[in-house]
Amino acid sequence: MRRSEFIAGGAAAVALVALAFPRRVLAYAVHYTNAQWKARLGADRYYILRENGTEPAFSSPLIKENRPGLYRCYACDQALFSSATKYDSGDGWPSFWNVLPKATLTRADYEIPMEPRTEVHCIRCGSHLGHIFDDGPPPTHKRYCIDGLALRFVPK
C-alpha cells in the first residue's frame, strides 16, 4: 500500500468511528493520553480499561463481595453499579443485572468471529468495563459481565 492510500484509509476509519459514535460521546469528561492512563492505572488495569482486555475468569475478589455499596469506575470514579443488582452468575466475573442510569455506553464488539458481543464502557472516561449478555435474571434478563479490575468497590 502506498503512503497516500494508507493515509486515505486512516481518514476513512476515523470517519467511520465518528459516524458510529455521536459527537457527545467522543468528548469524554475525563481524558488522558495513553501514557498518562498507563501511569495512573498500572499495566493490568490499563489492559482491561484502555485496551479492551479481559481478566482471567475467577480472578477477581469482587466476585465474592456481598456487602451493600457502590461499584465505581476504577479509572474515573464514576458510579456504575449498585450492590442491589449484583448476583452470582457463576461465569467467573462480577455480574450485575442492571447498571445505574446514565453511567455507561455500549458498543458492538466483533473480536470473536461469528460471536458478536456488546461491550460496556464508562460514560465519563470511555474506559472498557466488560460485556452485556441476554442471559441474566429478571427483571432485566441482562448479565453485565464486568472485569473486577475495572471496578472500585465502595461499601456503604
Ligand SMILES: [Zn+2]
Ligand atoms: Zn470511567
